[in-house]
Amino acid sequence: MGVMHAIFSQLQGGEGGFEVYFLSNRMETKEFLMMQGISKSYGGTQALRDVDFSAKSGEVHAIVGENGAGKSTLVKILSGAIQPDTGQILINGTQTEIDSPQFAHRLGIRAVHQHFSLVPHLTVTENILLGDMPTGKLRWWINWPEAHCRAQEIIEQIGFRDIDVRKPVSRLSVSQQQMVEIAKAVEVKPRILIMDEPSAVLSQEELKRLFALIKQLKEKSILILYISHRLNEVFEITDRVTVLKDGALVGTVRIQETDRGDLIKMMVGRTLDEVFPDRHAGSGAEILTLNGLGMEGSFENISFSVAQGEIVGLYGLIGSGRTEVARCIFGAGQPTSGEIRLNGRVVRPKSPRDALKAGIAMLTEDRIRDGLVLFLSIRDNVSLANFQLMSRLGILNRRRQNSLVRSKVQELRIRPPEMDRLVRTLSGGNQQKVVLAKWLLARAKLLILDEPTRGVDVATKQEIYNIIKGLADSGMGILLISSEMPEILGMSDRALVMREGRLVGEFLRQQATEQNLLACAAGVIEKSGGG
């Protein structure tokens, strides 16, 4: 109790004191957080094996590794969600046992999780100030004006002005929710801030603001642990990077002393010469044509086409309407104007069922929310869109079902290759492969992929890219939606750019560069380069 109290008071100690301390020894300061010999196993699986990890205050420290490398476990241990089997944690030189999330909070450790911990039907204000709402004089009632004011201040402080704090969180976009999540963590002035894939749902513009915020927090000597799959971000914002692989530490390096290739090599244990496969586009007849498609309140006058064997990339910031366009083509949303032509014939899918019948399949953005039934097996999940292939007179033909599913499991190298495996026990990359398998079996003519590699490790990404290329080579038309610039540039034969519900640019593969696309998406230039 005494030790705990000591740390506690030290951490709570005036901000000024900290500033002075760290300003004076910014560079040669000793490690603020040390984790030594951390091991953790679940049942027979060793999730972490004797991992040493340390980080300084005022440092942005990246933790990278493939899915299943042990990043989440390390973070969970630090945030008190689970306890390590062996090993010790030292915070500011004092040994500490973080035995609950509550205690972690009191130590000043906050985490912004990949999956949000927001209460959807409460306002932004309540979510940010939860448990700390300003009250009136007699403490009976909530002082709403003050609460909104404070929430607004916090939101503005972190550089995200355009959120109405009076709105319920459920009415915000995913990226706005992410910002609220960040605001919530920053509000308590943490000492250690853990950010688990914070950029997954953010657009480039929002990412810039996030980075500005991170720099600001760094100035206040907060230790930021940044977990991300995107190496670009790691190079842009972090000071040091720690690589984990299969639960063990590979090493910690200063960011100036490494490069992309080295890091990938450390992560996967081998070099990836080229993440993106070579492409020789040979496109055929047009499969999909949109003529002035519009949906009130989200996009208008969208016209483009996708040809046989062509990969068309659709780039845009979050909120640009790209997902909505895709959902309309797939029948999950209803356009209010314009027409969709499939193989020259006008179609108007009223539901995903209609779209599938017409030969359109779509891999949705959020696999957990609308792609998978987590408590069912791989077999059931892959079968879901393909029952007509594997049943007669309303009865499933088990043999046929098994052989179809097995062929896809092998083709996509889903690990472990057990059809009875519940999907929730798979890693993110393998879950994504299950969704992909489902749509591959559907043998669509047009495949829409909305963020197909979100939250997927580098090696699996490459596999998915190869699959996509294979599909295009076999004559399928592909509409690839992504907010990852390299993905659009590396994969697409033609890149389209959307901004604020309008199509603002079209580039052929040779013309498409990072600068072009970004400038277009951010509204600096408007250009129609392609034919």
Add this chain to the structure above:
Amino acid sequence: MSADISTTKEKGGGAYFSYLRKRWFPGGAVHGRWVDYAFIGAFVVAIGIGTLATEIFFTEANIRNLSRQIVSNGLISLGMLIVILTGGIDLSVGSIVALGGVLSAGMSDKVGIGPAILIALFFGAVVGWVNGVFVARFKLQPFIVTLATMGIVRGFVFVYTETPLVSKHPDFRILGASSVGPLPVTMIIMLICFALIWFFLNRTPTGRATVAIGGNKEAVWLAGINVQRTIILAYVLSGLFSALAGAILVSRLGIAQPSLGIAYELDAIAACVIGGAILGGGGGGAIGTFCGVLTLGMINNLLNLHGVQSYYQEIIKGAVILLAVLARRKER
């Protein structure tokens, strides 16, 4: 949580156990933990206590009696299970039992027994369809919708007859009284229904979709499956089975009370939950529910044999439900 392979690794059981699991629960709508099979344990314990507690328990007469008693709850629970699997609940089953009972008794004088039962089944299905349409198409809460139809249907039953109906048809009680060998005919009907529903849930596209809807409705819809129709079908089946239960019950009792079936929804939900179903979707199956029905039936039977007042029976049943739900609460 789901990103971590190791946290959710399947535990328990040897190779044979795992074989059995895959053989009988191919859908994997179970989590592979011991509590998923706890209903088997509860079932065995109930039999053990029964055998030890009284000699009458394992007599042929008592077993026949027991099997007659559980038939109606068995059928209602089966319908309830399908609805629970879609993430819903059906509170109107008790009223539909009464509707099926009075219609089959009242109509048998005029049109004969067979047609009377068909009429009862038809109206049971209609009520189920109404439930399903309100839930699936108008997106209302299943709890509220079926609470409302529970009242409405009960009202209609009393409009139809205020006094208990006794069928004048000479053969009216045959269905409830006859047996093939040691098995009552009604029991055979129930077993067939369970087998059909087991097949439906595990071996048909619509059945698999039903199970999947309880887990992620959005994903199922985006997979091109007609979610509305599947949910409506679940409620129709529930109405159908409840009406059948009503007809069988009235045939056994020989009299159709308009107050028949009050609070039957509790027994049905209890049987499903004891049998491993998770309210809100995400677990449960025909075999589990069958065990749940038997276990609940044996508890009632034992308490009856020991002359325990029915009020105590309610208390014990309630406690068993709480225990079952506690064992199955979803891990966060």
